[in-house]
Amino acid sequence: MERTTCLIAGGGPAGMFLGLMLARAGVEVTVLEKHGDFLRDFRGDTVHPTTLELIDALGLREDFAKLPQRRLNDIQIPIGGRMVPLATLAHIPGRHKYIAMVPQWDLLDLLARAGDVEPAFRLRMNTEVVDLVREGGTVAGVRYRAKDGVTGEIRADLTVACDGRASVLRAAAGLGVRSWATPFDSWWFRIPRHGTDPSGLIPVLSADRMVIMFDRGDYFQCAALIAKGSDPELRARQPVGVIMSGVAAVVPWLADRTGALQSWDEVKLLDVKLDRLDRWYTDGLLCIGDAAHAMSPVGGVGINLAVQDAVATARILGPKLVSHTVTTADLARVQRQRTLPTAVIQGMQRIAHARLIGPAVAGRLNLSNAPQPPTALRIFRRIPVLRSVPVTLVARGVIAERVPDFARRT
Template identity: 50%
Template sequence: MTDPGRTGCAVVGGGPAGMMLGLILARCGVEVTVLEKHADFLRDFRGDTVHPSTLTLLDELGLFERFDAIPHSRLDRVELPVGGQLVTTVDFGRLRQPHPYVAMVPQWDFLNLLAAAGAEEPNFTLRLSTAVTGLLRDDAGRIVGVRHTGPDGDGELRAELTVAADGRSSILRAAAGLVPTQWPVPFDVLWFRLPRDAAGDYSLLPRTMPGRAIIMIPRVGYFQIAYLIPKGSADGLRARGLDEFKRELAVLAPECSTDGLTDWADVHLLNVELNRLPRWHRDGLLCIGDAAHAMSPAGGVGVNVAIQDAVAAARLLYRPLREHRVTDADLAAVQRRRTPATVATQLFQRVLHRVLLAPVLSGFDVSKPGPVITVGAALLRRVPALSGLPARLIGTGLRAERLPDPARR
């Protein structure tokens, strides 16, 4: 009988990175327990993008048909209005991938799919409503598990390896004394819903006005709206009143009714961060996903990068975990593997912040583009194949990770 107080790998956080890591390790013969503080996955404040590299992973996991049956929309390209004309800046159709598009699906459906697949594996345990409160250490200071609280009260889970996949506000990262390096971000995001006309034909096209930008994420029956505002300006926006906010929305999304927005409680503020840990690990602990490197929403790449972290970690660590010989050098190998792709992606985001988002949010009128944007748009019109370069960075990342053979189906 399995000891509920002990596991091979304790994964803290049931987001895309944590669930993917747990599933892959379990298929590779590692006893794994995923701890998620919520009772389910039904939260709006998560990215809906499933990228081409992740779709390929679902193929290899034998889960693509199940995923494809979930209602979703497809994003084939990203277009931006420049000087009164639409310019294709990202064309996923140019990728040499089995699924050259981004699937837009509520993240709770994606996580439920991974949870159902994990439940089929004898080595996989998912504990919902279980909040981790701290780390366990042995006499030598090595991390050997976590303390947690849940429906049955307080408890401990000992593990040969603990993985922090608990997001940008990671409790475990702080408990281990790991401090990320921060970079400035010019915007925050207001997150809310507006009704969607099911008969309409929509795309994930950013819409802008001086000082504002919105992204309309299509879901069944409604749009999830990401409303970008200058960093730190939320209080001033609220002070001008909800009616003024709804008038701005009417300009940016005239086809949507704002009647359902009756209180600021319907509008949630997301404090956007961009950071990275200089060191992703301590002896017995590894950070992945946003716990290791918080991504900006720019490009919608955070989920993809986190999943790639999980795949790399599983491939490099499943043998040491099965053989009960995980060392700090093994954890360092995961960081070395993932650092180049993470650095490249964050540099790409910082360029997007500086060249596009910061000017728009400071009042720049995109109908009168400056020389950098004008030259870039002209180059993309002349050489459309260039739109495949950002598609590669967004859709697959600098390096697409390979699934370990035992996890394939």
């Protein structure tokens, strides 16, 4: 019978950061990741300032700086044929006044290498969690299936579900979830970027759709927003090139890239969800990150929230796991700590869905051909507090969790 102190299901950012921090506390940690590597297209690549501060605190700054990355400092929007500055991160609190765009697989590989140095850390790839193990009504570990078909069980003092918004473990636990309707899904794809193109984040609002373009150096990573559930019908009735032709109609410097997409196979669908568990835990099990609260892609805040969940979990539960004294009340404390920042950000996303995204995908919002910025946008740009609050909340969140001393290497 295999056994560990803390079993973490899912080797995404939350699971890997949590595993590394707990291992540095001396907690025996096993992270199970169902894939054989971290290479997946269009996973969240935004590393926010609070995550950058965590990387610094963990002593990984120099290694992180070697990873391929771009810095997102500014947001511009095309209006009336010109690029209009919308917001900047130059004035947010803290040392890092930018969001780093880093391939997620590079970040996860970095954390895996850092974990390998810790005697208490164990990462098992190609190992999928398939169910919970219970003893007397308490979660006592998980059942797993390896890629080669081998199955087994791992018992643990605590199981932490970091297995995403389609979490197997939260479903197995039967935890109640509250969901909110979302008006859109998104298509993710890449197009070439030229050195003369604008940098930063560029939202394009045309008569057809809204497209968010992220500067990734030699290419733009793009998210085209479509009406909820419309993907099959749109793919069936129109060629893939219509995506770029619509964008180029309002962003003339993209006219030479209308043929950048050759096949619908290059376009990946994200089924957008927004939900939150009523209770993030049961005896022996804690859910964090998307397993506890699936986030909309609006603001790109999902990874940041998940990582901050991991920091709070490590700080609150680390000493308890060392002494093997974790209680259900301790798990409830993690949820209390993280509910407010999650609820605030999800509230902002719901407002954005109703006031911006919904009208945009319905074709009722087209700023790009307007002769000048609308009044609401001009007011937003001229009043400092209106500009700074949303940007700060997106970049730093509501609460920046304190990194536990046992995890620091500075």
